[in-house]
Each structure stands twice: as structure tokens, then as C-alpha cells.
Amino acid sequence: DTGVSQDPRHKITKRGQNVTFRCDPISEHNRLYWYRQTLGQGPEFLTYFQNEAQLEKSRLLSDRFSAERPKGSFSTLEIQRTEQGDSAMYLCASSSHIMNTEAFFGQGTRLTVV
Amino acid sequence: GNSVTQMEGPVTLSEEAFLTINCTYTATGYPSLFWYVQYPGEGLQLLLKATKADDKGSNKGFEATYRKETTSFHLEKGSVQVSDSAVYFCALGGMDTGRRALTFGSGTRLQVQP
Numbered sequence: 690d691t692g693v694s695q696d697p698r699h700k701i702t703k704r705g706q707n708v709t710f711r712c713d714p715i716s717e718h719n720r721l722y723w724y725r726q727t728l729g730q731g732p733e734f735l736t737y738f739q740n741e742a743q744l745e746k747s748r749l750l751s752d753r754f755s756a757e758r759p760k761g762s763f764s765t766l767e768i769q770r771t772e773q774g775d776s777a778m779y780l781c782a783s784s785s786h787i788m789n790t791e792a793f794f795g796q797g798t799r800l801t802v803v
Numbered sequence: 804g805n806s807v808t809q810m811e812g813p814v815t816l817s818e819e820a821f822l823t824i825n826c827t828y829t830a831t832g833y834p835s836l837f838w839y840v841q842y843p844g845e846g847l848q849l850l851l852k853a854t855k856a857d858d859k860g861s862n863k864g865f866e867a868t869y870r871k872e873t874t875s876f877h878l879e880k881g882s883v884q885v886s887d888s889a890v891y892f893c894a895l896g897g898m899d900t901g902r903r904a905l906t907f908g909s910g911t912r913l914q915v916q917p
Contacts, residue, residue, distance in 0.1 A: 720903065722903075794839075
């Protein structure tokens with residue numbers, strides 16, 4: 690297993706366009722998290738899945754954001770009608786219930802909205 | 804709510820100097836505490852963790868002790884190397900905090916000069 694994979698690594702989009710990011714967690718991990726990180730800040734929690742169920746969403750996750758994990762494996766994060774303020778690094782992490790809260794992170798998708 | 808406060812950076816040290824990066828926290832319940840490191844161009848990696856009061860986490864010469872009485876988890880290393888240059892994030896998490904996701908500090912950039 691090569692760890693948590695995210696695709697694409699970089700995305701440049703025009704304001705108002707929709708974008709979708711993919712995350713493939715470590716295969717035996719049933720928990721998956723999305724975070725957003727802006728320059729000079731720590732990651733901020735967006736949403737959390739246990740298997741295919743989305744169990745928690747942050748107030749940061751506006752109605753333009755939607756996340757899915759249809760089969761309890763990979764996950765997608767879609768941002769509709771992107772705004773310049775959406776420019777950030779989007780991080781995915783996964784963990785095992787056996788390992789408690791220790792999370793393993795992907796390298797992130799850097800989104801630039803122009 | 805849960806929060807983590809880290810000393811602001813950048814911290815600039817000469818090789819072989821002693822390192823301390825301060826971290827204090829506010830949390831509901833009894834959190835687990837973590838230090839993550841982000842090397843240039845790479846994703847977040849778990850550096851060390853401690854799951855209960857007075858536990859000491861250690862890895863790669865770094866140490867941090869979970870101090871419940873001072874709500875602190877300061878990161879230390881006796882002799883830094885140029886390869887330690889990175890951004891260090893303190894984080895807390897665990898079911899006792901009321902949520903599974905991690906809460907991160909804003910990060911401290913360490914620059915080690917030869």
C-alpha cells in the first residue's frame with residue numbers, strides 16, 4: 690500500500706467553474722477525512738466519513754461543497770461555482786478504528802481559482 | 804470548543820542547536836495529542852503522539868510530554884539538523900473531545916542553517 694493518494698495534485702480553475710477531487714485512502718482504513726489548509730495556517734476540518742456514511746460536517750462546508758464515499762473506499766469532494774476564497778490545499782486523511790485517531794494524510798490537491 | 808495554540812515562526816536555528824516549539828491546548832475531555840511535520844513539497848506526516856497525561860511521545864530524536872496540568876505538549880529536540888527544516892503542527896483529537904477529527908494549530912516553520 691502506498692498510502693493515501695489524492696488526484697489531481699494541482700488544479701487551476703476559473704471562478705464559477707465546478708471542480709472535483711478524488712481521494713483513495715489506505716485500503717484497510719474505514720475512516721476518511723477532508724481538511725482544507727490555507728497558506729500559513731493549519732489544516733481545518735471539513736467532513737468525516739466512516740465507511741460510506743458521512744457522519745460529520747464542518748460549518749466551513751458550505752452548500753457549494755459536497756463529498757461522497759459511495760462504496761466506503763475512495764471519496765470525492767466537489768466544489769460548485771468556485772470562488773477565489775476557495776483557493777487552498779485540500780487534504781485527505783484516513784485512519785483505522787483500531788488505531789484510534791491517528792490519521793495518515795495524502796499530499797493534497799492545491800486548488801487555485803482565478 | 805477545542806483549540807491549539809503554537810508559537811509563531813519562523814524559528815531559525817543553527818545546526819546542532821536545541822529546539823523547543825511550544826504548544827498549548829484547550830479541549831473538552833481528555834484528548835490525544837500529536838505532532839505532525841510537513842517537509843517542503845510533501846504531505847503531513849505523524850511525528851509523535853501521546854494519548855494520556857504524563858505520556859512522552861518520541862521519534863527521530865524529537866520528544867514531547869503530555870502535561871495535563873499546564874495543558875501543554877511542547878516539542879523538543881536536543882540537536883537539530885538541516886534536514887529537520889519543515890513546518891511542525893501540533894494537533895489534538897480523540898473521541899473524548901466530542902469529535903473524531905483532529906484540531907490543528909497554525910504551524911511553526913523551522914529553518915535550520917548549516
